[in-house]
Amino acid sequence: MTNSIPEIENNDVLFVIGSNTTETHPIIGLRMKKAVRKGAKIIVADPRKINLVRFSTVWMQHRPGTDVALLNGMMHVLLQEQMVDKGFVTEWTEGFDTFRKSLADYSPEKVEKITGVPKKDIVRAALLYGEAKRPAIYYTMGITQHAHGTQNVFAIANLALMTGNLGRESTGVNPLRGQNNVQGATDMGCIPNQYPGYQRVDLPSIRAKFETAWDAKLSDKPGLTATEMMNAAMEDKVKALYIMGENPVMSDPDTHHTVKALKNLEFLVVQDIFMTETAQLADVVLPSACFAEKDGTFTNTERRVQRVKKALNPPGKAREDSAIILELSRRMGYDMKYNLIEEVLREIGGLWPAVAGITYGRIEKWGLQWPCPTLDHPGTPYLFKGGFPRGKASFTPVRYEPSKELPDKEYPFILTTGRQLFQYHTGSMTRKVKELNIVAPEAYVEINPADAERLKIADGDTVRVTSRRGSIDLRALVSERPYEGLVFIPFHYREAAANILTNPQLDPVCKIPELKVCAVKIETGHGGQ
């Protein structure tokens, strides 16, 4: 997030696109509702009638995968209405002219045909956002999990840049991160092309800095992303995989492919708190401590580094992940020595100045938001105040491209996947909580009443959902939430894993899979499980 969570309540317009916030980020959802009580207006763009629609002023029910067209359409309106922040564009951006021309094709009439959103709503949403004084954009995986996810994000950046809605309090662009420490894992360099602090592995000067600090020879070749690792395992290029606290069998697209890839490895190590679907395939399984059994820090979606404290001892012989890594590293001849876990944070601060001012003592009660370079720095609630680190921000012209797999005669429905309120991600934690499974016991496919009637499906019937990659049997939930032709399946349930169906097509830039759009068919009469 370029802004912070407390700033949400002072937005005057919230544009929420591709985020079912009240279910996936419930407490951020509360701040949004608070903003509405204080007079803010919400624009929701989502293919489903999510709960937030009830609090919205405009709801655009666009087809999954048409975000670029929708956003370009809104920007087309802003251009026509001359609602461009010329001062900001001149001073802080580059490439506006080329970008401006690229919007010519996206008249609201044309965009209505692509997205299914009435022209008047596109205009209304654009004007609401354009006229706002403190607007912010919020998005989640509904924007990113597409084969053109990067393009979607560029379109959002363009919208904020052309209206000058960045770099102020309660005004900015806010991707909401989906896991407790996904921000931190990225910050810490658990990405194949960057060391901690987004420092590129292929720049010799940076590599030299890390080689000195770590006293080791480092590779100059950017590595593979998670999804590429699976393909490489399939092609015998990756032979051994060490997985700490992840469950790709459930979370990756095209489960059959993932399982085949993992089985094709010569050696698989899984370190986790439960015998997950992935751990069952491993050659070695290591028991680790969960969040309540260790000291350290998490970084939340607003870049706030927060203190995690040990409350109890891990069960049996389970050990903290840090202890396991250090011991394994020692046995492999690379001895990393730390007396206290806080020394690791200090080492990080030495290599990445943005967190150099953060100590356990300072975040005992409240976290600190990076950048926080010195011990007396108060942290940074919002980014880009008075400019961008790279000088000028670039507009990136973006063209609408349809999703890779669209409905046809054989597979007539669009399937989109996501989370629901009572379960979490691959379910390895929440599926073990009895209470949650009483209210959310099983997988379901949300289907529009008109489609259900046509296929003679009653609420609660067992149906078979099939894509080109596989099929699952699950209960039908007849609901007004999806529009006619769209179905939704939460991906938490191993018995009917949504990712058996999803499309593993990747975004060419960031390698994110297209989990939000694929084509499926729905059949009855398989008798169920």
Add this chain to the structure above:
Amino acid sequence: MIDLSINGLPVSVPEGTTILDAARFADIPIPTLCHHPKLTPYGGCRLCIVDVKGINRPVTSCTTPVTAGMEVTTTSPTIEKLRKTILELILSDHPNDCMVCEKAGDCTLQELAYFYGIRENRLDGERRVYAKKDDNPFIERNMEKCILCGKCVRICDEVQGVGAIDIAYRGFNAKVCPPFEKNLDCEFCGQCVSVCPTGALTGKAWGQRGRQKDIKEIETICPYCGCGCSITLHVRRNEVIRVSSREDTLNEGWLCPKGRFGYSFINNAARLKTPFIREEGKLKEATWDEALDFIADRLGKVKAKYGADSIAGLSSARCTNEENYLFQKFMRAAVGTNNVDHCARL
């Protein structure tokens, strides 16, 4: 700013501040049951009454804004007598089962009865009887303990935006319930439980699991989504028996059903407790030495045969920053590859 005096002490607060907030700002205690700083003032319990010079009856401090030159008295024999009578009225149909009540030790009503020394109630009267009707696994409703402060109703409406409950009926028959007195069917965030001043609303999961004195409270961060809510783990005998959240946190004390009720995985019997090594197709228990030596040996052999880039590592968005840092350092410096990633894209 408005200048006034409370108990003879000069206080200066912004316009629109209530007498109650002004008094609390000056650290002068006034008892309340229905007040919550994040909710609209209600004026229901009447315990916050104070005297204001020039007004010949007590006023509720939670609903009265300050005015310039106001002279407020928060305590006097008359006011304390009135407060005690109000408490006796509230307690007149309250089940005195503090001995087994889940809320004992953490109950505002119990605490007030203690401070006002109410041992026997001269106003003992008719009792309300409710049939229990809750199938949900999260929230225990003991409505005979409800004092109708309305905090749960307001929080559900004003903060959660759900409005699952309201006060139905009138007078002695008034009760908080879902529409048509049906079963509770809501988002089960438990915000209502967190603000209930008595034992009327408690969590089923922590029922009869331990009293305050045996419980260690540890402040940490919720392990689910990226909101980063501060949570308090209530630990007894190496087991998390309850999760709550303090008001002075980023999340203002609010949690979602997973954060508040989804903690029993921590002490689940299926937690991995020992390393395993696959032998003849089956995972068999092993010691740490065996497992770690085996991994070091196998990774070393793979690296020697196919090169460092034939090894890859997936780190975790669930683990701490320190662990993630160590993991990538291990992959890059010890193994020698940049093949390290995590599930940010999934």
